[in-house]
Amino acid sequence: MAQNQSSPETGVGPDRKAALNNTLRHRILTMQIAPGSVLDEVALSEEFGLSRPPVREAMRQLAGEGFIELEANRPARVTSMSYQSLRDFFLIAPMIYVAATRLAAEHASKADIAGLREIQDSFRDAVHSNDVDGRVFYNDKFHLRVGEIANNAYILPSLRRLLIDHARIGKIFYRPSNARMLEELHEASRQHDEIIDAIANHDPDRAEALIRAHLDLSRKNMAMYAAPEGMAISLGV
Amino acid sequence: MAQNQSSPETGVGPDRKAALNNTLRHRILTMQIAPGSVLDEVALSEEFGLSRPPVREAMRQLAGEGFIELEANRPARVTSMSYQSLRDFFLIAPMIYVAATRLAAEHASKADIAGLREIQDSFRDAVHSNDVDGRVFYNDKFHLRVGEIANNAYILPSLRRLLIDHARIGKIFYRPSNARMLEELHEASRQHDEIIDAIANHDPDRAEALIRAHLDLSRKNMAMYAAPEGMAISLGV
DNA sequence: AGTCTACCTTTTGTAGACAAGATGCGCGCA
DNA sequence: TGCGCGCATCTTGTCTACAAAAGGTAGACT
Secondary structure, eight states: OOOTTTSSOOSOSSOHHHHHHHHHHHHHHTTSSOTTOEEOHHHHHHHTTOOHHHHHHHHHHHHHHTSEEEETTEEEEEOOOOHHHHHHHHHHHHHHHHHHHHHHHHHOOHHHHHHHHHHHHHHHHHHHTTOHHHHHHHHHHHHHHHHHHHTOTTTHHHHHHHHHHHHHHHHHHOOTTOHHHHHHHHHHHHHHHHHHHHHHTTOHHHHHHHHHHHHHHHHHHHHHHHOTTOOOOOOOO | OOOTTTSSOOSOSSOHHHHHHHHHHHHHHTTSSOTTOEEOHHHHHHHTTOOHHHHHHHHHHHHHHTSEEEETTEEEEEOOOOHHHHHHHHHHHHHHHHHHHHHHHHHOOHHHHHHHHHHHHHHHHHHHTTOHHHHHHHHHHHHHHHHHHHTOTTTHHHHHHHHHHHHHHHHHTOOTTOHHHHHHHHHHHHHHHHHHHHHHTTOHHHHHHHHHHHHHHHHHHTGGGTOOOOOOOOOOO
Protein backbone atom coordinates (compact mmCIF):
# COMPACT_ATOMS: atom_id res chain seq x y z
CA MET A 1 0.00 0.00 0.00
CA ALA A 2 2.97 2.20 0.35
CA GLN A 3 3.34 2.53 -3.38
CA ASN A 4 0.64 2.66 -5.97
CA GLN A 5 2.79 1.22 -8.72
CA SER A 6 3.74 -1.87 -6.82
CA SER A 7 0.70 -3.61 -5.54
CA PRO A 8 -1.75 -4.70 -8.24
CA GLU A 9 -1.52 -5.13 -11.97
CA THR A 10 2.17 -5.05 -12.65
CA GLY A 11 1.85 -6.63 -16.10
CA VAL A 12 -0.03 -3.74 -17.66
CA GLY A 13 0.01 0.03 -17.53
CA PRO A 14 1.45 2.92 -19.45
CA ASP A 15 4.96 2.88 -18.07
CA ARG A 16 5.82 -0.70 -17.24
CA LYS A 17 9.51 0.09 -17.08
CA ALA A 18 9.10 2.62 -14.29
CA ALA A 19 6.83 0.14 -12.56
CA LEU A 20 9.57 -2.47 -12.74
CA ASN A 21 12.13 -0.10 -11.26
CA ASN A 22 9.88 1.16 -8.49
CA THR A 23 8.54 -2.25 -7.60
CA LEU A 24 11.96 -3.84 -7.40
CA ARG A 25 13.24 -0.96 -5.28
CA HIS A 26 10.26 -1.30 -2.97
CA ARG A 27 10.59 -5.06 -2.67
CA ILE A 28 14.27 -4.83 -1.89
CA LEU A 29 13.83 -2.03 0.66
CA THR A 30 11.09 -3.93 2.47
CA MET A 31 13.01 -7.19 2.09
CA GLN A 32 10.20 -8.93 0.26
CA ILE A 33 13.25 -10.01 -1.69
CA ALA A 34 15.94 -11.00 0.75
CA PRO A 35 19.56 -9.86 0.45
CA GLY A 36 21.49 -12.33 -1.68
CA SER A 37 18.43 -13.52 -3.60
CA VAL A 38 18.78 -14.09 -7.31
CA LEU A 39 16.64 -12.19 -9.81
CA ASP A 40 15.58 -14.09 -12.90
CA GLU A 41 15.36 -11.97 -16.03
CA VAL A 42 12.65 -13.96 -17.77
CA ALA A 43 10.48 -14.11 -14.67
CA LEU A 44 10.65 -10.33 -14.29
CA SER A 45 10.06 -9.72 -17.98
CA GLU A 46 6.94 -11.88 -17.85
CA GLU A 47 5.65 -10.33 -14.64
CA PHE A 48 5.94 -6.80 -15.98
CA GLY A 49 4.99 -7.51 -19.58
CA LEU A 50 8.37 -6.52 -20.96
CA SER A 51 11.01 -8.26 -22.99
CA ARG A 52 14.39 -9.01 -21.53
CA PRO A 53 16.43 -6.07 -22.92
CA PRO A 54 14.57 -3.36 -20.98
CA VAL A 55 14.67 -5.60 -17.91
CA ARG A 56 18.41 -5.90 -18.29
CA GLU A 57 18.69 -2.14 -18.60
CA ALA A 58 16.75 -1.73 -15.38
CA MET A 59 19.13 -4.21 -13.75
CA ARG A 60 22.12 -2.09 -14.69
CA GLN A 61 20.44 0.98 -13.32
CA LEU A 62 19.51 -0.68 -10.04
CA ALA A 63 23.04 -2.03 -9.77
CA GLY A 64 24.32 1.52 -10.14
CA GLU A 65 22.07 2.61 -7.30
CA GLY A 66 23.33 -0.19 -5.09
CA PHE A 67 20.19 -2.30 -4.92
CA ILE A 68 21.60 -5.31 -6.73
CA GLU A 69 24.99 -6.70 -7.74
CA LEU A 70 25.86 -7.94 -11.20
CA GLU A 71 28.52 -10.39 -12.28
CA ALA A 72 29.27 -11.51 -15.82
CA ASN A 73 27.34 -14.54 -17.02
CA ARG A 74 25.78 -14.89 -13.61
CA PRO A 75 22.33 -14.02 -12.31
CA ALA A 76 21.72 -10.65 -10.66
CA ARG A 77 21.64 -10.79 -6.87
CA VAL A 78 20.13 -8.46 -4.32
CA THR A 79 22.96 -6.63 -2.54
CA SER A 80 23.91 -8.72 0.46
CA MET A 81 24.30 -7.61 4.05
CA SER A 82 26.32 -8.75 7.02
CA TYR A 83 27.30 -7.62 10.48
CA GLN A 84 30.11 -5.79 8.76
CA SER A 85 27.44 -3.82 6.91
CA LEU A 86 25.91 -2.75 10.20
CA ARG A 87 29.26 -1.50 11.47
CA ASP A 88 30.08 0.24 8.21
CA PHE A 89 26.68 1.82 8.17
CA PHE A 90 26.87 3.48 11.56
CA LEU A 91 30.42 4.53 10.87
CA ILE A 92 29.51 6.56 7.79
CA ALA A 93 25.83 7.38 8.18
CA PRO A 94 26.22 10.24 10.70
CA MET A 95 28.72 12.03 8.51
CA ILE A 96 26.57 11.86 5.40
CA TYR A 97 23.21 12.45 7.06
CA VAL A 98 24.54 15.45 8.97
CA ALA A 99 26.08 16.99 5.88
CA ALA A 100 22.89 16.45 3.87
CA THR A 101 20.66 17.84 6.61
CA ARG A 102 22.85 20.88 7.22
CA LEU A 103 22.91 21.71 3.53
CA ALA A 104 19.16 21.20 3.31
CA ALA A 105 18.70 23.67 6.15
CA GLU A 106 20.75 26.20 4.20
CA HIS A 107 19.01 25.75 0.87
CA ALA A 108 15.42 24.75 1.53
CA SER A 109 12.65 26.71 -0.17
CA LYS A 110 9.01 26.98 0.91
CA ALA A 111 8.09 24.37 -1.68
CA ASP A 112 10.78 22.04 -0.34
CA ILE A 113 9.35 22.28 3.16
CA ALA A 114 5.85 21.62 1.90
CA GLY A 115 7.00 18.51 0.06
CA LEU A 116 8.82 17.32 3.15
CA ARG A 117 5.78 17.80 5.36
CA GLU A 118 3.66 15.85 2.91
CA ILE A 119 6.00 12.87 3.07
CA GLN A 120 6.17 13.14 6.84
CA ASP A 121 2.36 13.07 7.05
CA SER A 122 2.39 9.74 5.25
CA PHE A 123 5.17 8.49 7.49
CA ARG A 124 3.27 9.48 10.62
CA ASP A 125 0.17 7.72 9.34
CA ALA A 126 2.17 4.58 8.67
CA VAL A 127 3.61 4.65 12.17
CA HIS A 128 0.22 5.14 13.80
CA SER A 129 -1.46 2.46 11.74
CA ASN A 130 1.39 0.01 12.28
CA ASP A 131 2.03 -0.25 8.56
CA VAL A 132 5.57 -1.59 8.64
CA ASP A 133 6.28 -1.46 4.92
CA GLY A 134 4.78 2.00 4.62
CA ARG A 135 6.92 3.18 7.49
CA VAL A 136 10.06 1.86 5.85
CA PHE A 137 9.07 3.36 2.52
CA TYR A 138 8.20 6.84 3.73
CA ASN A 139 11.16 7.02 6.06
CA ASP A 140 13.35 6.31 3.06
CA LYS A 141 11.52 8.89 1.02
CA PHE A 142 11.84 11.49 3.80
CA HIS A 143 15.59 11.25 4.16
CA LEU A 144 16.08 11.00 0.42
CA ARG A 145 14.11 14.19 -0.07
CA VAL A 146 16.25 15.93 2.52
CA GLY A 147 19.26 14.86 0.51
CA GLU A 148 17.73 16.22 -2.67
CA ILE A 149 16.99 19.53 -0.98
CA ALA A 150 20.66 19.68 0.05
CA ASN A 151 21.23 20.16 -3.65
CA ASN A 152 24.74 18.77 -3.80
CA ALA A 153 25.38 16.14 -6.45
CA TYR A 154 28.34 14.69 -4.58
CA ILE A 155 26.61 13.75 -1.36
CA LEU A 156 23.56 12.08 -2.85
CA PRO A 157 25.23 8.89 -4.13
CA SER A 158 26.40 7.76 -0.71
CA LEU A 159 23.18 8.92 0.91
CA ARG A 160 21.17 6.78 -1.51
CA ARG A 161 23.38 3.80 -0.80
CA LEU A 162 23.04 4.31 2.94
CA LEU A 163 19.28 4.63 2.75
CA ILE A 164 18.94 1.25 1.09
CA ASP A 165 20.55 -0.51 4.00
CA HIS A 166 18.95 1.84 6.52
CA ALA A 167 15.59 0.54 5.38
CA ARG A 168 16.71 -3.06 5.45
CA ILE A 169 18.42 -2.80 8.81
CA GLY A 170 15.28 -1.19 10.21
CA LYS A 171 13.19 -3.98 8.83
CA ILE A 172 15.46 -6.66 10.21
CA PHE A 173 15.52 -5.35 13.73
CA TYR A 174 11.95 -4.20 14.02
CA ARG A 175 9.98 -6.15 16.62
CA PRO A 176 6.40 -4.96 17.01
CA SER A 177 5.90 -6.88 20.25
CA ASN A 178 8.20 -4.62 22.18
CA ALA A 179 6.22 -1.70 23.52
CA ARG A 180 9.28 0.40 24.21
CA MET A 181 10.42 0.13 20.60
CA LEU A 182 6.96 1.15 19.48
CA GLU A 183 7.21 4.27 21.60
CA GLU A 184 10.61 4.99 20.10
CA LEU A 185 9.03 4.81 16.69
CA HIS A 186 6.70 7.62 17.63
CA GLU A 187 9.72 9.46 19.00
CA ALA A 188 11.40 9.04 15.62
CA SER A 189 8.34 10.49 13.95
CA ARG A 190 8.40 13.51 16.27
CA GLN A 191 12.09 13.94 15.45
CA HIS A 192 11.18 14.10 11.77
CA ASP A 193 8.80 16.96 12.55
CA GLU A 194 11.48 18.79 14.48
CA ILE A 195 13.99 18.26 11.70
CA ILE A 196 11.58 19.81 9.24
CA ASP A 197 11.13 22.78 11.56
CA ALA A 198 14.88 23.26 11.87
CA ILE A 199 15.28 23.09 8.10
CA ALA A 200 12.39 25.52 7.61
CA ASN A 201 14.04 27.93 10.05
CA HIS A 202 17.34 27.63 8.21
CA ASP A 203 19.04 26.47 11.38
CA PRO A 204 21.79 24.02 10.36
CA ASP A 205 23.15 23.61 13.89
CA ARG A 206 19.81 22.56 15.30
CA ALA A 207 19.17 20.35 12.27
CA GLU A 208 22.49 18.64 12.86
CA ALA A 209 21.77 18.01 16.53
CA LEU A 210 18.39 16.56 15.66
CA ILE A 211 19.60 14.25 12.92
CA ARG A 212 22.35 12.98 15.21
CA ALA A 213 19.79 12.23 17.90
CA HIS A 214 17.64 10.58 15.24
CA LEU A 215 20.44 8.25 14.23
CA ASP A 216 21.39 7.55 17.83
CA LEU A 217 17.85 6.40 18.44
CA SER A 218 18.13 3.94 15.58
CA ARG A 219 21.51 2.78 16.71
CA LYS A 220 20.32 2.21 20.24
CA ASN A 221 17.54 -0.08 19.06
CA MET A 222 19.83 -2.06 16.85
CA ALA A 223 22.54 -2.33 19.43
CA MET A 224 20.06 -4.29 21.51
CA TYR A 225 19.93 -6.97 18.85
CA ALA A 226 23.16 -6.63 16.99
CA ALA A 227 25.66 -6.18 19.74
CA PRO A 228 24.90 -8.81 22.36
CA GLU A 229 28.52 -9.85 22.16
CA GLY A 230 29.70 -6.34 22.89
CA MET A 231 30.32 -5.03 19.44
CA ALA A 232 32.20 -1.76 19.79
CA ILE A 233 30.80 0.87 17.52
CA SER A 234 33.60 3.35 17.82
CA LEU A 235 32.04 6.26 16.03
CA GLY A 236 28.60 7.31 16.56
CA VAL A 237 29.12 10.70 18.07
CA MET B 1 49.28 5.41 -23.07
CA ALA B 2 47.21 5.93 -20.02
CA GLN B 3 45.04 2.94 -20.76
CA ASN B 4 45.71 -0.05 -22.89
CA GLN B 5 42.07 -0.63 -23.69
CA SER B 6 41.38 2.84 -24.94
CA SER B 7 43.87 3.79 -27.56
CA PRO B 8 43.92 1.42 -30.52
CA GLU B 9 41.50 -1.02 -32.08
CA THR B 10 38.27 -0.39 -30.29
CA GLY B 11 36.16 -2.22 -32.86
CA VAL B 12 37.59 -5.66 -32.21
CA GLY B 13 38.85 -7.66 -29.28
CA PRO B 14 37.59 -10.29 -26.91
CA ASP B 15 35.69 -8.04 -24.53
CA ARG B 16 34.34 -5.15 -26.54
CA LYS B 17 31.82 -4.30 -23.86
CA ALA B 18 34.48 -3.67 -21.22
CA ALA B 19 36.38 -1.67 -23.82
CA LEU B 20 33.33 0.49 -24.37
CA ASN B 21 32.93 1.15 -20.66
CA ASN B 22 36.59 1.87 -20.03
CA THR B 23 37.02 4.00 -23.10
CA LEU B 24 33.97 6.13 -22.38
CA ARG B 25 35.08 6.60 -18.77
CA HIS B 26 38.52 7.61 -19.93
CA ARG B 27 37.24 10.01 -22.55
CA ILE B 28 34.90 11.65 -20.10
CA LEU B 29 37.52 11.95 -17.36
CA THR B 30 40.03 13.51 -19.75
CA MET B 31 37.29 15.63 -21.32
CA GLN B 32 37.91 14.27 -24.79
CA ILE B 33 34.14 14.33 -24.59
CA ALA B 34 33.09 17.63 -23.06
CA PRO B 35 30.48 17.95 -20.30
CA GLY B 36 27.04 18.26 -21.84
CA SER B 37 27.97 16.48 -25.06
CA VAL B 38 25.49 14.04 -26.50
CA LEU B 39 26.36 10.38 -27.01
CA ASP B 40 24.88 8.69 -30.05
CA GLU B 41 24.00 5.04 -29.53
CA VAL B 42 24.48 3.92 -33.11
CA ALA B 43 27.81 5.71 -33.43
CA LEU B 44 29.10 3.97 -30.31
CA SER B 45 27.74 0.59 -31.35
CA GLU B 46 29.50 0.91 -34.69
CA GLU B 47 32.76 2.12 -33.19
CA PHE B 48 32.95 -0.76 -30.75
CA GLY B 49 31.48 -3.44 -32.98
CA LEU B 50 28.44 -4.01 -30.79
CA SER B 51 24.73 -3.84 -31.30
CA ARG B 52 22.68 -1.21 -29.55
CA PRO B 53 21.30 -3.22 -26.61
CA PRO B 54 24.68 -3.79 -24.93
CA VAL B 55 25.55 -0.16 -25.63
CA ARG B 56 22.36 0.91 -23.92
CA GLU B 57 23.18 -1.30 -20.96
CA ALA B 58 26.57 0.35 -20.68
CA MET B 59 24.83 3.73 -20.76
CA ARG B 60 22.69 2.82 -17.79
CA GLN B 61 25.72 1.64 -15.91
CA LEU B 62 27.71 4.78 -16.65
CA ALA B 63 24.71 6.86 -15.66
CA GLY B 64 24.65 5.04 -12.33
CA GLU B 65 28.30 5.91 -11.81
CA GLY B 66 27.63 9.57 -12.59
CA PHE B 67 29.48 9.84 -15.88
CA ILE B 68 26.43 10.56 -18.01
CA GLU B 69 22.83 11.64 -17.54
CA LEU B 70 19.84 9.93 -19.12
CA GLU B 71 16.43 11.32 -19.91
CA ALA B 72 13.53 9.48 -21.46
CA ASN B 73 13.39 9.61 -25.25
CA ARG B 74 16.36 11.92 -25.29
CA PRO B 75 20.02 11.27 -26.11
CA ALA B 76 22.48 10.50 -23.31
CA ARG B 77 24.57 13.48 -22.25
CA VAL B 78 27.88 13.67 -20.46
CA THR B 79 27.26 14.95 -16.94
CA SER B 80 27.50 18.70 -17.07
CA MET B 81 29.51 20.98 -14.86
CA SER B 82 29.19 24.55 -13.66
CA TYR B 83 30.74 26.91 -11.17
CA GLN B 84 28.20 25.53 -8.74
CA SER B 85 29.85 22.15 -9.28
CA LEU B 86 33.18 23.59 -8.26
CA ARG B 87 31.72 24.99 -5.06
CA ASP B 88 29.85 21.80 -4.28
CA PHE B 89 32.95 19.76 -4.94
CA PHE B 90 35.21 21.52 -2.48
CA LEU B 91 32.44 21.58 0.07
CA ILE B 92 32.07 17.79 0.15
CA ALA B 93 35.39 16.45 -1.10
CA PRO B 94 37.40 16.95 2.11
CA MET B 95 34.83 15.09 4.17
CA ILE B 96 34.71 12.08 1.86
CA TYR B 97 38.41 11.96 1.02
CA VAL B 98 39.38 12.20 4.67
CA ALA B 99 36.98 9.48 5.71
CA ALA B 100 38.18 7.19 2.92
CA THR B 101 41.83 7.81 3.64
CA ARG B 102 41.45 7.32 7.39
CA LEU B 103 39.63 4.05 6.89
CA ALA B 104 42.23 2.93 4.36
CA ALA B 105 44.94 3.61 6.93
CA GLU B 106 43.10 1.38 9.37
CA HIS B 107 42.46 -1.51 7.00
CA ALA B 108 45.28 -1.62 4.47
CA SER B 109 47.09 -4.91 3.92
CA LYS B 110 50.59 -5.42 2.48
CA ALA B 111 49.05 -6.26 -0.88
CA ASP B 112 46.95 -3.08 -0.78
CA ILE B 113 50.06 -0.97 -0.24
CA ALA B 114 51.86 -2.72 -3.08
CA GLY B 115 48.97 -2.05 -5.45
CA LEU B 116 48.89 1.57 -4.37
CA ARG B 117 52.61 2.04 -4.96
CA GLU B 118 52.29 0.53 -8.41
CA ILE B 119 49.63 3.05 -9.38
CA GLN B 120 51.65 5.85 -7.85
CA ASP B 121 54.68 4.82 -9.94
CA SER B 122 52.60 5.28 -13.07
CA PHE B 123 51.30 8.60 -11.79
CA ARG B 124 54.81 9.85 -11.06
CA ASP B 125 55.93 8.83 -14.53
CA ALA B 126 53.01 10.69 -16.08
CA VAL B 127 53.87 13.83 -14.10
CA HIS B 128 57.52 13.72 -15.05
CA SER B 129 56.84 13.05 -18.71
CA ASN B 130 54.16 15.75 -18.86
CA ASP B 131 51.53 13.22 -19.92
CA VAL B 132 48.43 15.17 -18.97
CA ASP B 133 45.88 12.48 -19.68
CA GLY B 134 47.98 9.85 -17.94
CA ARG B 135 48.27 12.10 -14.92
CA VAL B 136 44.53 12.58 -14.75
CA PHE B 137 43.93 8.86 -15.22
CA TYR B 138 46.37 7.60 -12.60
CA ASN B 139 45.43 10.26 -10.09
CA ASP B 140 41.86 9.04 -10.40
CA LYS B 141 42.98 5.45 -10.08
CA PHE B 142 45.09 6.28 -7.01
CA HIS B 143 42.32 7.89 -5.01
CA LEU B 144 39.80 5.31 -6.14
CA ARG B 145 42.07 2.54 -4.92
CA VAL B 146 42.40 4.27 -1.57
CA GLY B 147 38.62 4.28 -1.39
CA GLU B 148 38.49 0.59 -2.20
CA ILE B 149 41.04 -0.17 0.51
CA ALA B 150 38.83 1.73 2.94
CA ASN B 151 36.51 -1.20 2.45
CA ASN B 152 33.27 0.58 3.26
CA ALA B 153 30.48 0.20 0.72
CA TYR B 154 28.78 3.41 1.84
CA ILE B 155 31.58 5.84 1.18
CA LEU B 156 32.58 4.62 -2.26
CA PRO B 157 29.57 5.93 -4.22
CA SER B 158 30.19 9.56 -3.35
CA LEU B 159 33.93 9.13 -3.70
CA ARG B 160 33.47 7.78 -7.23
CA ARG B 161 31.21 10.69 -8.10
CA LEU B 162 33.68 13.20 -6.68
CA LEU B 163 36.58 11.64 -8.56
CA ILE B 164 34.85 12.12 -11.89
CA ASP B 165 34.66 15.85 -11.42
CA HIS B 166 38.01 15.98 -9.67
CA ALA B 167 39.58 14.73 -12.89
CA ARG B 168 37.59 17.13 -15.02
CA ILE B 169 38.23 20.14 -12.79
CA GLY B 170 41.93 19.30 -12.83
CA LYS B 171 41.86 19.11 -16.57
CA ILE B 172 40.01 22.40 -16.92
CA PHE B 173 42.35 24.40 -14.73
CA TYR B 174 45.61 22.84 -15.76
CA ARG B 175 47.95 25.34 -17.40
CA PRO B 176 51.25 23.80 -18.45
CA SER B 177 52.82 27.20 -19.11
CA ASN B 178 52.79 28.13 -15.47
CA ALA B 179 56.01 26.91 -13.87
CA ARG B 180 54.65 27.25 -10.35
CA MET B 181 51.72 24.97 -11.11
CA LEU B 182 54.14 22.48 -12.59
CA GLU B 183 56.10 22.46 -9.35
CA GLU B 184 52.88 21.98 -7.43
CA LEU B 185 52.19 18.94 -9.56
CA HIS B 186 55.41 17.41 -8.35
CA GLU B 187 54.43 18.41 -4.84
CA ALA B 188 51.13 16.58 -5.31
CA SER B 189 53.05 13.50 -6.43
CA ARG B 190 55.23 13.64 -3.31
CA GLN B 191 52.07 13.96 -1.23
CA HIS B 192 50.81 10.76 -2.79
CA ASP B 193 53.98 9.02 -1.62
CA GLU B 194 53.55 10.36 1.87
CA ILE B 195 49.91 9.32 1.95
CA ILE B 196 50.92 5.79 1.03
CA ASP B 197 53.49 5.80 3.83
CA ALA B 198 50.92 6.99 6.35
CA ILE B 199 48.48 4.30 5.23
CA ALA B 200 51.20 1.67 5.35
CA ASN B 201 52.04 2.73 8.91
CA HIS B 202 48.35 2.56 9.89
CA ASP B 203 48.44 6.19 10.94
CA PRO B 204 44.98 7.66 10.24
CA ASP B 205 45.77 11.04 11.80
CA ARG B 206 48.78 11.62 9.59
CA ALA B 207 46.90 10.28 6.57
CA GLU B 208 44.11 12.76 7.27
CA ALA B 209 46.50 15.70 7.58
CA LEU B 210 48.17 14.73 4.31
CA ILE B 211 44.98 14.28 2.31
CA ARG B 212 43.72 17.64 3.59
CA ALA B 213 46.94 19.29 2.47
CA HIS B 214 46.60 17.47 -0.83
CA LEU B 215 43.14 18.89 -1.42
CA ASP B 216 44.17 22.34 -0.22
CA LEU B 217 46.87 22.31 -2.87
CA SER B 218 44.25 21.67 -5.53
CA ARG B 219 41.94 24.25 -4.11
CA LYS B 220 44.66 26.88 -3.93
CA ASN B 221 45.21 26.59 -7.67
CA MET B 222 41.57 27.29 -8.23
CA ALA B 223 41.21 29.99 -5.61
CA MET B 224 40.59 32.52 -8.33
CA TYR B 225 37.33 30.75 -9.01
CA ALA B 226 36.15 31.24 -5.45
CA ALA B 227 36.24 27.65 -4.33
CA PRO B 228 34.98 27.60 -0.75
CA GLU B 229 36.54 25.85 2.20
CA GLY B 230 35.20 22.42 3.08
CA MET B 231 32.53 21.71 5.61
CA ALA B 232 33.99 21.04 9.04
CA ILE B 233 32.25 17.79 9.79
CA SER B 234 34.48 15.41 11.62
CA LEU B 235 34.24 11.70 11.06
CA GLY B 236 33.66 11.58 14.76
CA VAL B 237 36.74 9.66 15.79
C1' DA C 1 31.93 -46.92 -4.59
C1' DG C 2 33.90 -42.63 -5.68
C1' DT C 3 35.26 -39.41 -9.08
C1' DC C 4 36.05 -37.52 -13.39
C1' DT C 5 34.22 -36.31 -17.83
C1' DA C 6 31.12 -35.30 -21.39
C1' DC C 7 26.69 -33.95 -22.60
C1' DC C 8 22.45 -31.53 -21.93
C1' DT C 9 19.63 -28.02 -20.06
C1' DT C 10 19.07 -23.54 -18.44
C1' DT C 11 20.28 -18.81 -18.24
C1' DT C 12 22.76 -14.94 -19.72
C1' DG C 13 24.59 -12.14 -23.75
C1' DT C 14 23.97 -10.30 -28.43
C1' DA C 15 22.09 -9.23 -32.87
C1' DG C 16 18.89 -7.41 -36.18
C1' DA C 17 14.38 -5.70 -37.13
C1' DC C 18 10.25 -3.15 -35.84
C1' DA C 19 7.55 0.61 -33.28
C1' DA C 20 7.08 5.06 -31.22
C1' DG C 21 8.36 9.43 -29.88
C1' DA C 22 10.86 13.88 -30.84
C1' DT C 23 13.08 17.26 -33.53
C1' DG C 24 13.42 20.14 -37.47
C1' DC C 25 12.04 21.60 -41.87
C1' DG C 26 8.93 23.29 -45.21
C1' DC C 27 4.64 24.66 -46.64
C1' DG C 28 0.57 27.34 -46.08
C1' DC C 29 -1.90 31.05 -44.17
C1' DA C 30 -2.64 35.51 -42.00
C1' DT D 1 7.06 38.77 -44.14
C1' DG D 2 6.18 36.48 -39.92
C1' DC D 3 3.93 32.81 -37.45
C1' DG D 4 1.91 28.30 -36.92
C1' DC D 5 0.71 23.78 -38.30
C1' DG D 6 1.83 19.24 -40.23
C1' DC D 7 4.78 16.02 -42.36
C1' DA D 8 9.33 13.70 -42.92
C1' DT D 9 13.32 11.97 -40.84
C1' DC D 10 16.16 10.64 -37.35
C1' DT D 11 16.81 8.79 -32.70
C1' DT D 12 15.37 6.29 -28.93
C1' DG D 13 12.66 2.29 -27.08
C1' DT D 14 11.23 -2.49 -27.59
C1' DC D 15 10.66 -7.13 -29.28
C1' DT D 16 11.87 -11.77 -31.17
C1' DA D 17 15.31 -14.87 -32.32
C1' DC D 18 19.84 -16.68 -32.04
C1' DA D 19 24.60 -17.57 -29.84
C1' DA D 20 27.41 -18.65 -25.97
C1' DA D 21 28.56 -19.80 -21.45
C1' DA D 22 27.66 -21.83 -16.91
C1' DG D 23 25.77 -25.45 -13.97
C1' DG D 24 23.72 -29.78 -13.27
C1' DT D 25 23.29 -34.69 -14.38
C1' DA D 26 24.17 -39.04 -15.90
C1' DG D 27 27.31 -42.27 -17.42
C1' DA D 28 31.66 -44.59 -17.52
C1' DC D 29 36.12 -45.42 -15.90
C1' DT D 30 39.41 -46.15 -12.06
